[in-house]
Amino acid sequence: MTEKHPDIVPTTPQGLARAGEALRDGDLVAFPTETVYGLGGDATNDRAVAAIFAAKGRPQFNPLIIHVPDLEAGQAVAVFDDRAVELAQQFWPGPLTLVLPRRPEAGLSLLVSAGLDSVAVRVPNHPVGQALLKAAGRPVAAPSANRSGAVSPTTPHHVIESLGDRIRMVVAGGKCPVGLESTVLDLTGAVPVLLRPGAVLREEIEQLIGPIQISAGDPTAPKSPGQLESHYAPNAAVRLNATNAEDDEAFLTFGPDRFMRGGKARLNLSPQGDLNEAAANLFAHLRQLDQEGARAIAVMPIPDEGLGVAINDRLRRAAAPRG
Ligand code: TXA
Ligand code: MG
Secondary structure (H helix, E strand, C coil): CCCCCCEEECCCHHHHHHHHHHHHCCCCEEEECCCCEEEEEECCCHHHHHHHHHHHCCCCCCCCEEECCCHHHHHHHECCCHHHHHHHHHHCCCCEEEEEEECHHHCCCHHHHCCCCEEEEECCCCHHHHHHHHHHCCCEECCECCCCCCCCCCCHHHHHHHHCCCCCEEECCCCCCCCCCCEEEECCCCCCEEEECCCCCHHHHHHHHCCCEECCCCCCCCCCHHHCCCCCCCCCEEECCCCCCCCCEEEEECCCCCCCCCCCEEEECCCCCCHHHHHHHHHHHHHHHHCCCCCEEEECCCCCCCCHHHHHHHHHHHHCCCC
C-alpha cells in the first residue's frame, strides 16, 4: 500500500480545466475515451512522455498514440494523404488510429514515436476525452492506463488499481462504451496495413479505400504461439475455446450458458450473444474473475466475426505464453 493517491477529478468544466493545466505542466492524467482509459501526457514534452513509459513499465521501443480533438489538429502533427483524409472524415471522432508520416516541425517528443518517422494519431469519440484535449490545447500521448502487459482499464477504478500511486490525476468519466483499444491502420506505405483490429472493422475500411493487408499479428492467419506477444494478461492463466470449466478455474462465458458446467466463479460477457456488449465487458470481467484467485480463466468460444475479431485478438494475447 502506498500513501500517494491520485486526485479523482470530476468531469465538470472546472475539473477539466484543472486536468488540462496538469497536462500542460507535464503531469500525467488518466482520462476516459470511448475505447479504454488513456494514460495521458503532453506529447511535446519529453519528460512527460518518459513518465508515461516509466509509469507503465513499458519497453521504450513501443511507440505511443497521439490524441487530438479533430482532423485539423491531426494535420498539424502528421501528413495526411487522400486515403487518410477520407478515413478521418468517415470515422473520426472514433476508434480508428492512423499511422502517418510525422511532421518534424510539429515539436512532438521523439520518444513518442520511439524514434520512428511516423506517428499514430487518433481522435477519440468521448465527450470527456474531447473536452480534456481541448482544455490541454496540445497533442496528448496516451496508451491504455495500466501497467504494461496487463488488462486494459475500462473504469476509473481499474486505473486506480493499476497505476494509482504513479499518476497525478484521474478524470472520472464512468465506463468506456467500446471497451477495446482502437483499430490501428498503418498508412505509411503504398498498401495500408492493419496493425491492430478494433471496433472499426477491416471491411468498413476496405469499403472506403480498397484492399488492406493484415500485419503479422493477423488473428485470422495461422501462427505459432511463439509469435504472439503476451499482452492484456490477467494473473491467472487463460484457456480458450472452453466448453466447460474445472473446479479450480473461473469461467468466462458468452451467450446462453445455462447448461455449461463447472467453474469456481462465472461471468457472462453477453447472455444475449451481443459482441458489442461482450467487448465492453471483456477487460472488466477478466479483472473480476482474476480476483477469484482461480488457477486459470476458461473462456468459451467467441464468434470470429465483426467485433469478435478484436475480442479474439485480445484473448489470444492474454492466453499467449508469458515472457
Ligand atoms: O484505444 C486506444 O487506442 C487507446 C486509448 C487510450 O486511446 N490507446 C492505446 O494506445 O491503445 P497505445 O499507445 O497502447 O497503442 C499503441 C499501438 C501499439 O500497437 C503500437 O505498436 C502502435 O499503436 N503504434 C503507435 N505508434 C506507431 C507507429 N509510429 N508505427 C507503428 N505502430 C505504432
Ligand atoms: Mg495497452
